[in-house]
Amino acid sequence: xxxxxxxxxxADAAPDRLALGRMADGVTFDEVRNRARGGAAWLGDMGGxxxxxxxxxxxxxxxxVFASGLLGKPFTPLNYRLPDADLNKLLARTAPSVVIIDExxxxxxxxxxxxxxxxxxxxxxxxxxxxxxSRELPEVDPDxxxxxxxxxxxxxxxxAVLRHRNLTSYVISTVEFLGSEEHEAALVSxxxxxxxxxxxxLTGVYGGRRTVHLPAxxxxxxxxxxxxxxxxHAMVVPTMLGRILDVLEARGEHLPHLKALSYxxxxxxxxxxxxxxxxxxxxxxxxxxxxxxxxxxxxxxxPDDHREAISSSDEAVRRRLGSVGRPLPTLxxxxxxxxxELLGPGQSGEIYVRGEQVSGEYLHKKxxxxxxxxxxxxxxxxxxxxYLYVEGRLDDVIVRGGExxxxxxxxxxxxxxxxxxxVAVLGLPDNEWGERVAAVVVTKDGQPSRDELGAWVKARLxxxxxxxxxxxxxxxxxxxxxxxxxxxxxTEMTAAPAAA
Amino acid sequence: xxxKPGSRxxxxxxxxxxxxxxxxxxxxxxxCGGHAMVAHNTEKPAGLSLAPExxxxxxPGKRFADEVSGLEILCTKGGAxxxxxxxxxxxxKEAKKLPASD
Numbered sequence: 001x002x003x004x005x006x007x008x009x010x011a012d013a014a015p016d017r018l019a020l021g022r023m024a025d026g027v028t029f030d031e032v033r034n035r036a037r038g039g040a041a042w043l044g045d046m047g048g049x050x051x052x053x054x055x056x057x058x059x060x061x062x063x064x065v066f067a068s069g070l071l072g073k074p075f076t077p078l079n080y081r082l083p084d085a086d087l088n089k090l091l092a093r094t095a096p097s098v099v100i101i102d103e104x105x106x107x108x109x110x111x112x113x114x115x116x117x118x119x120x121x122x123x124x125x126x127x128x129x130x131x132x133x134s135r136e137l138p139e140v141d142p143d144x145x146x147x148x149x150x151x152x153x154x155x156x157x158x159x160a161v162l163r164h165r166n167l168t169s170y171v172i173s174t175v176e177f178l179g180s181e182e183h184e185a186a187l188v189s190x191x192x193x194x195x196x197x198x199x200x201x202l203t204g205v206y207g208g209r210r211t212v213h214l215p216a217x218x219x220x221x222x223x224x225x226x227x228x229x230x231x232x233h234a235m236v237v238p239t240m241l242g243r244i245l246d247v248l249e250a251r252g253e254h255l256p257h258l259k260a261l262s263y264x265x266x267x268x269x270x271x272x273x274x275x276x277x278x279x280x281x282x283x284x285x286x287x288x289x290x291x292x293x294x295x296x297x298x299x300x301x302x303p304d305d306h307r308e309a310i311s312s313s314d315e316a317v318r319r320r321l322g323s324v325g326r327p328l329p330t331l332x333x334x335x336x337x338x339x340x341e342l343l344g345p346g347q348s349g350e351i352y353v354r355g356e357q358v359s360g361e362y363l364h365k366k367x368x369x370x371x372x373x374x375x376x377x378x379x380x381x382x383x384x385x386x387y388l389y390v391e392g393r394l395d396d397v398i399v400r401g402g403e404x405x406x407x408x409x410x411x412x413x414x415x416x417x418x419x420x421x422x423v424a425v426l427g428l429p430d431n432e433w434g435e436r437v438a439a440v441v442v443t444k445d446g447q448p449s450r451d452e453l454g455a456w457v458k459a460r461l462x463x464x465x466x467x468x469x470x471x472x473x474x475x476x477x478x479x480x481x482x483x484x485x486x487x488x489x490x491t492e493m494t495a496a497p498a499a500a
Numbered sequence: 501x502x503x504k505p506g507s508r509x510x511x512x513x514x515x516x517x518x519x520x521x522x523x524x525x526x527x528x529x530x531x532c533g534g535h536a537m538v539a540h541n542t543e544k545p546a547g548l549s550l551a552p553e554x555x556x557x558x559x560p561g562k563r564f565a566d567e568v569s570g571l572e573i574l575c576t577k578g579g580a581x582x583x584x585x586x587x588x589x590x591x592x593k594e595a596k597k598l599p600a601s602d
Contacts (some may be wrong), residue, residue, distance in 0.1 A: 001506045001519050001574070013560050031601050086563070165506060172521070172574055174598050177561020260599065286599045302599045328598065 001168040003145050006206045014178055017209045020059040022229060023185075025060060026210060032066070035127035036208065041135040042126035046098040046116045052091060052191060053077045055102035058214035058375050061192045062201045063120065063127055064100055065146075069164070072140030076147040076159075077193040081479075084108050090149055090157065091115060129455040138168025146198055146492035147363065148292050155171035160292045161361040164200075171202045171383060175328040180209035187226050187234040189214040196235055196265065198295035209233065219243035221251060223296060230257040235288075237482030242272045242273060245279050255280065262286035264297070266482040267392065267408055269415050269422075270322055277310050289324030289390060293367070295357040299388050315493040316383070322412065323387040331355025334373070335381055348381040348406070349436060350394060354494040359466055378405060396486055398427030398435050404439075405437060407466055407486075413460045419448045424476050426490050428469060438493055439470035469493070501537075503530060505569060508540035513550045516579030517534045522565075522572035532533040532558070532572065533581025554589070556568040 010019070015030035027035070033198065051060065051068035053075065061087035063076075064316040068075035075177045076094050078087060087400040091099060095114030100123045100338070109117060119387060125133050146163040149157040185248055186209050190196040204211040214222060226234065236244065241263055248255070261276070261283050276285065277368045284303035288298045301324055327333040333348040336342055343349045352373045360368030368374045377389040391397075391406040400403040411455045414423045427435035441453065451484075457466045463489040471493065501509075502526045510517045511532035517540065517580060518530075530537050534551025558575045565572045568587050572593070573583070573595050 001521065004577055005508075005519060009560050012577055169521075172563070263600070284599065300599055 001172075002069065002142050002164050003167050003202060004066050004142075005035070006171060006202055007066050009177065009371045010205050010208055014208055017182060017208055019205065020062055020211050022212065023210075025421045029205070029208075030204070032059075034133050035063045036066035036070060037137065038129055038132035039063055039074070039123060039127040039299045040070035040137055040280065041132040042123070042129070043067055043073075043098055043118075044071050044137070046118065046208070048073070048098040048114070048116055049095045050074050050097040052097050052099035052115075053101075053252065054087075054099055054105055055090070055192070056080075056194050057188060057190075057197060058215055059213065059214045060100070060120055060124055061197070061213070062129040062205070064123065065201050067127075068365065068385040069145060070137055070140070072142035074144040074147045075198075076149075077191075077198070079149065079191070079193045081191075082104060084110075085423070086450070088112065088187055091312070092145075092348050093159070118360065128397070130388050131173065134306050136309055148193065148195060148198070150292050158365075160290075160359065161363055162195075162295055163358050166357050166359045167202060168296045169200075169330075169355075170199065170297070173357070174297065174328065175203045175207045178208035180207045182208075184228070184232040185212055185229055187212050187214060187222070187229070187231040189217045189222060189447070190235060190265070191238070193244075194265070195290070195292040196246040200235065216472075219247045223247045226255055226258060227253060231255075232257055232259045233261075234258070234470065235262045235264070238268040239266070239478055240265060240274065242274060245275055248279055254282075256282070258283050260284040260286060260303070262288050264288040264290065264324075266391075267411075268322075270412065271415060273306075273321055274310065277306060289322055289388070291358050291378075293374060293376075294353060294355075295359060297328065298331060298353055298355075298357075299324045299327045301387075305387075307376075307499060320383075320387050321388045323383070325388065326351075326386050327388060328355075331357065333382070336375075341451055343381075345382055345384045347377060348391065348404075351376045351378045351388070351390065373408065395487075396426070398425075399435055400427070400430075400434045400435050400437060400464060403464055408458045410437065410457060410461065410465055410467065412438070413457055414441065414453065417448065417453065417456050419443050420443050420453075421477050424484055424486060424489055425467065426486055426493070428494055436463060436469060436470070438473045439467035440473055440476065440493070442473055447472065501529060501539075503528065506524070508576070509537040510540050510542050510544070510577075511579050511581050512538055512548050514534065514579030514581040515531070515577055516575065516576050516581050516583075517577035518558075518564075518573045518583070520571070521563065521574050522570060525570040528569040528571060528585050531584045531587070532579070550581055554582045554584055555580060558582060564589045564590050565593040 011029040018026040019029040020027045046371040092112045098116040146162040285306045287301035288297040289299045332354045334352045337349045354372045360374030392408045410425040421444040424440045430436040512535040534554040535556035559578045
């Protein structure tokens with residue numbers, strides 16, 4: 001099934017409903033379709049086999065996604081936060097292509113063979129041009145919908161292949177067609193080159209929900225926009241949520257229209273989500289876990305799970321706030337050991353997933369097994385009630401004297417300390433143990449001693465999991481989608497180890 | 501008729517349109533309003549009329565699953581007819597609503 005059919009359905013059934021933009025001057029579903037047709041006719045003249053996109057989030061992104069779909073060409077959003085050299089390297093990899101680029105980013109491009117450059121405003125004008133909109137588009141048999149360069153916190157970015165059938169399978173199995181009420185609006189602040197930015201375009205259209213784009217995130221602008229546009233739904237990454245709560249509390253703002261807030265894209269510190277439940281008691285919280293290679297969400301911890309966990313005195317139920325909930329009913333999840341053997345409840349191993357929304361595929365490289373299972377490279381376990389706990393990237397696991405130590409577990413314990421604002425735990429090379437455990441801490445309200453923090457961890461875990469190296473910093477490095485740049489920290493710490 | 505995933509079909513007698521989500525295990529005929537559906541990009545046959553026993557109507561966004569043939573389809577445009585496979589009526593699949601996650 002073709003992603004443009006999702007737009008056709010919405011535009012046929014609810015042509016006059018607002019699809020994109022503000023209440024005052026938003027664009028209807030019918031108009032989005034017309035713009036996509038105009039844009040497609042125009043882009044088709046430019047040649048190329050891929051449509052790349054380099055720009056901020058906004059209505060043009062959604063239109064460009066569908067315009068590329070109409071042409072049967074993969075849509076490839078690029079990360080504008082990359083250094084120029086890396087960005088130009090990625091752009092060259094899209095050739096033969098046409099790239100739609102924000103005017104103020106033009107100066108960053110170097111000419112590349114086979115890449116036609118068009119500005120965002122030229123594209124937007126073409127979408128409005130009646131001559132383009134009325135043109136007959138060629139019949140296409142589309143296959144690849146989106147090529148997404150994975151965020152590349154390690155190594156060279158890989159181009160994940162998301163076929164139309166993966167994307168539409170995700171959308172129609174998780175969203176009710178026009179299931180949104182007419183007044184609902186979603187605030188999208190994740191960038192275009194993140195899978196959540198793409199899936200938000202598709203689920204917003206199919207659900208019939210107006211999408212308000214935030215071109216760039218600051219917590220103040222997010223709160224302003226959420227209040228002014230009477231936003232009912234939003235998705236944020238963990239680092240955004242803490243900052244949003246700061247602004248809400250400082251202003252005494254409660255966002256009465258907000259109904260649901262979903263989060264994902266990284267580990268949510270338990271104190272932050274507990275605070276969110278206190279500050280926004282009327283809001284439904286949803287934790288969504290997914291990967292680029294799985295067309296977004298594969299497990300959700302729903303609103304009732306959140307409420308039950310926060311109010312429970314049962315430790316096993318309370319703990320679920322730190323889980324990603326249960327897998328979607330349309331797919332299968334298993335935990336497997338190092339030899340590929342199936343593990344039971346409570347046993348920690350690698351998370352495997354299988355289902356139609358799972359692409360598990362990169363350009364020129366299939367990563368999914370013949371029987372359809374995709375190894376996520378995330379460590380995790382499932383409890384007796386089917387809740388999935390994600391322990392982080394397997395590459396991040398610390399192996400100390402043959403023992404596998406998950407950084408997330410130690411980070412969670414340290415975050416509970418009243419003077420710890422943020423923390424990263426990682427392994428450093430060690431001649432005796434192979435690796436030793438190091439903690440990089442951002443403190444608040446004064447600085448606790450290393451001994452005190454060490455005793456805190458030892459009392460709650462065990463001595464082999466107690467960091468031997470401590471460092472203190474003002475802030476930790478994150479990429480813009482909330483992923484901790486653990487490898488960068490590791491490199492810095494290895495080069496200049498802190499005193500033990 | 502080749503009911504492969506992603507293929508689109510339209511009713512010969514009403515406005516209904518569908519897309520195949522999951523293919524059939526055995527060859528089967530998909531019908532709407534009592535008549536075989538036709539490929540989306542072809543002309544509708546003339547002279548057919550809606551069969552009264554298949555006139556309950558379809559709504560866009562509804563998913564249908566037939567356990568016998570394994571076929572799953574999504575209605576993309578509503579119409580006056582109702583769906584059947586080899587003369588056997590097929591019902592809408594119970595939608596499982598999930599909390600919004602993006």
